[in-house]
Amino acid sequence: ISLNKEIDEDFYEELEEILIGADVGVNASLQIVESLRDKVKERKIKKADEVKELLKEELAKIVEGKSQGLNLNEHQPAVIMVVGVNGVGKTTTIGKLAFKFKEEGKKVLLAAGDTFRAAAIEQLEVWANRSGSGFIKHQQGSDPAAVAFDAIQAAKSRGTDVVIIDTAGRLQTKVNLMQELQKVKRVIQKEIPDAPHETLLVLDATTGQNAISQAKLFDETVNLSGIVLTKLDGTAKGGVVFGICSEMEIPVKFIGIGERIEDLREFNPENFVEALFD
């Protein structure tokens, strides 16, 4: 949007299209631009680039979560459960988190809770080796809850600082698979009453409006503490998080920006909003 632009209907339409094109969703985009119009009138803003800056401020406010980091230091072991639909980047994200904690001097244990998908256990084992983490696995096809239980026992006896539990990808509409996830959580809670201390939903930034349904149903099933938005190194903008943050107040805690172990960043609202307009 050029700096000499008029604040007219075309201008507001252009802003709407940027938001819709970023997967913010048509209704959310209309509401955001509507409230922007009111503020522009109220504050008697005359310059187009000032309107654009105001929009960025309003968008950043929506995704500014109160707890950006992970609250792990008050628990030993701290338990993180990672969930999400198929192929979004859960296993890779766990490898990245493990590496981050290792760099912070923490002792990490990874639990191979995906006992279903071909070579899922082997895939996580590679990440455990790369990140210098301990590794707990059972046989292919075994009960994921049993793996979680085993991992927590091992963590307690080894003085592990962080346990990260990988789970199989599952579409949120599959009731039996969502129930399986609830069982894994119950088993964790039985061993450590306020665990898992973090339940992270991994969302693929290329996902459209179905992300809202994913966040809603996973939150209802296992109560989410945060979101990791992956594949932001692509051209997708991940605009679905605005709807999720405003409706469900689940903060985005990290973003994935590549396939390497170091490609994880803490979520920064301002940078995220800037990128929408690139």
Next chain:
Amino acid sequence: SLSEKLQNTFKKLKGKGKLSEKDVKEAMREVRMALLEADVNYKVVKDFVNKVKERAVGAEVLKSLTPGQQVIKIVHEELIDLMGGTNSSINIASKPPTIIMMVGLQGAGKTTTAGKLGANLKKKGRRPLLVACDVYRPAAIHQLEVVGSQIDIPVFSMGDRQNPVNIAKAAVSHAENHGNDTVILDTAGRLHINEELMDELKNIKAEVKPHEILLVVDAMTGQDAVNVAEQFNEALGIDGAVLTKLDGDTRGGAALSVKAVTGCPIKYIGVGEKLDALEDFHPDRMASRILG
């Protein structure tokens, strides 16, 4: 639903013979909303709505339909027309082996779909060979080997230290020497904006000249579907697409975006994690799903 919204839009007009420009303009607003909510790319929606508008203005409202139903009928037909009407089967080579190359973004479902396609072709009496060209993702080769063993289809691999171009080349020779009439190349997921990795695909294509290049797309992909489809098509020339994870509740507007921007037909859909969960693409069912 869209039909309810359109019933409301047209509540005030009873028994009119034709759809006026004003009636249609109002209805198109609802159609646009429905398609955007279904994740169809907003530029594709613009073109589509204009096309529908042309057909709808002055259209006779059939005696058996309300004006709202008449508009839905036109939208439905236009969607089916746009997404269907093309060859939806794999191109078979006149001289074996037929070479199929699976490409797409990370996590779209290529490896699983390669297995499903192999199983499907085996059922039809063909002798497929799965080829492990993903040398980057941890345990990717192992994953394809497990998939192959589950459906009793051989997997060709040269480990993860070899160049995927060499692996593809060696796989085709292997197929020729072992009577495999179909070669399915599973490639690593990659971004359409990664020049080096897109070049790798171009090099594989130049080396083995696939008869069928399938773009595997996650059905929950949003607005970005247009960028991905455009870039992969520009780089390689896509013969068809497979839309995966349609066993969920995503509306699947990416189907329309992919077809509109590349002209390539969607040939199959993935409807589950098991290796028998592959179905033919039906444009009429997809149209209903997108409209919600």
